[in-house]
Amino acid sequence: MARSxxxxxxxxxxxxxxxxxxxxxxxxxxxEFSRLGLGGARVDDIAEKANANKRMIYHYFGSKEDLFKKxxxxxxxxxxxxxxxxxxxxxxxxxxxxxxxxxxxxxxLDHPEFLTLVNSENLHKARHLKSSQNIEAINxxxxxxxxxxxxxxVREGVFRSGLDEMQLNVTIAAVSYYYFTNRFxxxxxxxRDFMTEEALRARIDFNVDTILRLVRV
Amino acid sequence: MARSxxxxxxxxxxxxxxxxxxxxxxxxxxxEFSRLGLGGARVDDIAEKANANKRMIYHYFGSKEDLFKKxxxxxxxxxxxxxxxxxxxxxxxxxxxxxxxxxxxxxxLDHPEFLTLVNSENLHKARHLKSSQNIEAINxxxxxxxxxxxxxxVREGVFRSGLDEMQLNVTIAAVSYYYFTNRFxxxxxxxRDFMTEEALRARIDFNVDTILRLVRV
DNA sequence: TTCCTATGTAACTATTTAGTTATTTAGCGG
DNA sequence: CCGCTAAATAACTAAATAGTTACATAGGAA
Numbered sequence: 001m002a003r004s005x006x007x008x009x010x011x012x013x014x015x016x017x018x019x020x021x022x023x024x025x026x027x028x029x030x031x032e033f034s035r036l037g038l039g040g041a042r043v044d045d046i047a048e049k050a051n052a053n054k055r056m057i058y059h060y061f062g063s064k065e066d067l068f069k070k071x072x073x074x075x076x077x078x079x080x081x082x083x084x085x086x087x088x089x090x091x092x093x094x095x096x097x098x099x100x101x102x103x104x105x106x107x108x109l110d111h112p113e114f115l116t117l118v119n120s121e122n123l124h125k126a127r128h129l130k131s132s133q134n135i136e137a138i139n140x141x142x143x144x145x146x147x148x149x150x151x152x153x154v155r156e157g158v159f160r161s162g163l164d165e166m167q168l169n170v171t172i173a174a175v176s177y178y179y180f181t182n183r184f185x186x187x188x189x190x191x192r193d194f195m196t197e198e199a200l201r202a203r204i205d206f207n208v209d210t211i212l213r214l215v216r217v
Numbered sequence: 218m219a220r221s222x223x224x225x226x227x228x229x230x231x232x233x234x235x236x237x238x239x240x241x242x243x244x245x246x247x248x249e250f251s252r253l254g255l256g257g258a259r260v261d262d263i264a265e266k267a268n269a270n271k272r273m274i275y276h277y278f279g280s281k282e283d284l285f286k287k288x289x290x291x292x293x294x295x296x297x298x299x300x301x302x303x304x305x306x307x308x309x310x311x312x313x314x315x316x317x318x319x320x321x322x323x324x325x326l327d328h329p330e331f332l333t334l335v336n337s338e339n340l341h342k343a344r345h346l347k348s349s350q351n352i353e354a355i356n357x358x359x360x361x362x363x364x365x366x367x368x369x370x371v372r373e374g375v376f377r378s379g380l381d382e383m384q385l386n387v388t389i390a391a392v393s394y395y396y397f398t399n400r401f402x403x404x405x406x407x408x409r410d411f412m413t414e415e416a417l418r419a420r421i422d423f424n425v426d427t428i429l430r431l432v433r434v
Numbered sequence: 435t436t437c438c439t440a441t442g443t444a445a446c447t448a449t450t451t452a453g454t455t456a457t458t459t460a461g462c463g464g
Numbered sequence: 465c466c467g468c469t470a471a472a473t474a475a476c477t478a479a480a481t482a483g484t485t486a487c488a489t490a491g492g493a494a
Contacts, residue, residue: 016441016490037340040256043482053443058483118402119336123254126401139406166407167423174395175388182387182394184343185335189356190383206384213430233460233471260452270473275453 022060024050029057030071034113037120038068069128072121073135075114079107080138088145093153094212100149101211105176105204115181142169150215159215171214175207239277241267246274247288251330254337255285286345289338290352292331296324297355305362310370311429317366318428322393322421332398359386367432376432388431392424 028050032041043064047054061067086103088096108115121129129135146165153159179186183194193199245267249258260281264271278284303320305313325332338346346352363382370376396403400411410416 018441021441037254037256039254040340042480044480053441054483055444055485056442059441064482116340118399119340122399122401123257123333123336124401126405129402129405132405135405136408143407164419164423166409167420169407170396170399170403170420171392171423171427173399174391177399178391178395179387182335182339182390184339184341185346186387188343188346188349188352190360190386191353192383202381203384203387206381206388210388210427210431214427235471238471259450261450270471271453272455272474273472276471281452 018060021050021052021056025052025057025060025067026071026074028052029067030075030113030117033068033071033120034116037116038065038124065128068120069132072117072128073132073138075111075117076129076135076138079111079114080142082107083145084141086145088149092158093149093156094158096149097153097211097215098208100146101172101176101208102204104172105207108176108180109200112180115177119181153215158217160217163215168211168215172211175210176204179203179207235277238267238269238273242269242274242277242284243288243291245269246284247292247330247334250285250288250337251333254333255282255341256337282345285337286349289334289345290349290355292328292334293346293352293355296328296331297359299324300362301358303362305366309375310366310373311375313366314370314428314432315425317363318389318393318425319421321389322424325393325397326417329397332394336398370432375434377434380432385428385432389428392427393421396420396424 025046028046029041032046032049035041041064043054043057046067047057050057057064057067061070083100083103086099088099091099143165146169150159150163150165150168154161179194186194194203242263245263246258249263249266252258258281260271260274263284264274267274274281274284278287300317300320303316305316308316360382363386367376367380367382367385371378396411403411411420
């Protein structure tokens with residue numbers, strides 16, 4: 001006769017904790033989506049690596065696409081929250097800008113999954129982000145922060161005026177983002193390891209220099 | 218009784234042309250791989266869009282992965298060939314560098330598939346490129362070209378010395394590459410269309426400025 | 435103590451997918 | 465113009481995959 005219990009032999013039945021299960025699913029989904037992209041990630045694998053059941057993924061998140069959307073929203077929320085903690089208000093414009101450039105670099109270095117998630121979302125023409133309700137509010141503080149630094153720099157007489165906040169922001173992201181996401185083809189094309197301590201130090205210094213030269217009068 | 222002919226009713230049997238078939242397969246594969254990534258592209262779809270048969274893909278290219286590898290090698294070959302036609306040898310260093318920056322921008326704009334192919338390859342840690350025999354020779358002219366420009370600029374007294382060719386090359390690529398690949402999330406985050414004529418003009422001018430400020434003494 | 439529902443498991447399904455096999459035939463060398 | 469090989473087609477297979485259904489039960493509310 002079949003056992004009536006669902007739990008495996010020898011294992012105590014799991015204590016129930018909806019919140020913890022959702023967190024484990026989100027963490028596993030983030031790993032898998034960033035490692036393999038939306039198309040390459042497998043729902044079965046996410047369930048297994050979350051130590052959960054596929055049924056729970058559909059129960060809590062609706063579909064693979066909706067799960068991806070939630071992972072992506074959380075990723076944006078996380079980077080914007082980390083940026084907000086920088087507190088650059090009181091600093092001279094140049095110092096503030098350098099801090100922001102170094103922060104961006106460090107965040108990408110420590111959260112490589114953010115980069116591949118964003119890449120995957122762009123491969124899909126940002127259709128998940130487009131339908132996100134929260135994303136506008138999430139990103140607003142970043143625009144204000146950079147605009148403030150630019151304004152302050154002009155008032156201090158150290159930055160040129162008329163600089164576009166978006167162009168600067170995109171360039172700050174670009175010089176770090178591209179280095180990391182393209183480090184594998186880069187290693188082949190330039191025949192060097194992009195991730196040694198020495199290589200990383202050289203690149204972030206170069207990036208700070210690039211951005212400061214860009215804004216200075 | 219079943220028809221013995223393989224061709225569809227009413228269609229003349231295809232004239233045989235191995236080279237043309239391979240070209241159609243490569244073109245369709247490039248489109249599909251760049252549109253959906255290595256993981257997202259479907260061999261059946263590639264065959265159909267190539268107006269060919271799946272069997273031919275395996276016959277000529279061995280496997281889906283090998284087909285991707287060939288598409289990628291061709292893509293690198295194409296951009297490097299286009300670069301070689303620039304012929305910057307006789308120009309002043311600043312003019313040559315600006316031409317290279319504008320060329321890179323224009324190439325990415327006209328060949329968006331190159332960007333997504335490279336992204337896909339980096340998601341897979343460049344394992345196809347790593348095992349490519351030709352890729353080293355394909356990329357060598359680029360290094361020489363940029364190193365020559367840097368050397369000439371120093372001799373002319375307009376560029377600083379000690380600049381790393383790789384850092385400059387990566388930055389030239391980064392400021393254009395990132396703008397294009399992240400234009401979808403960018404449109405959401407900055408609430409503007411990245412691809413209007415005006416937006417494109419503003420960005421390329423900004424990029425030229427960024428790079429020239431970076432190298433000037 | 436007893437229900438009831440949210441939490442959880444496992445087995446199932448319909449479809450898709452990379453890769454193969456069986457077969458046909460165009461077009462060229464002799 | 466014969467016969468062979470490379471080019472081409474279509475049908476097939478085994479495995480994988482997103483999503484569903486059927487069922488079990490922990491643990492809180494009544």
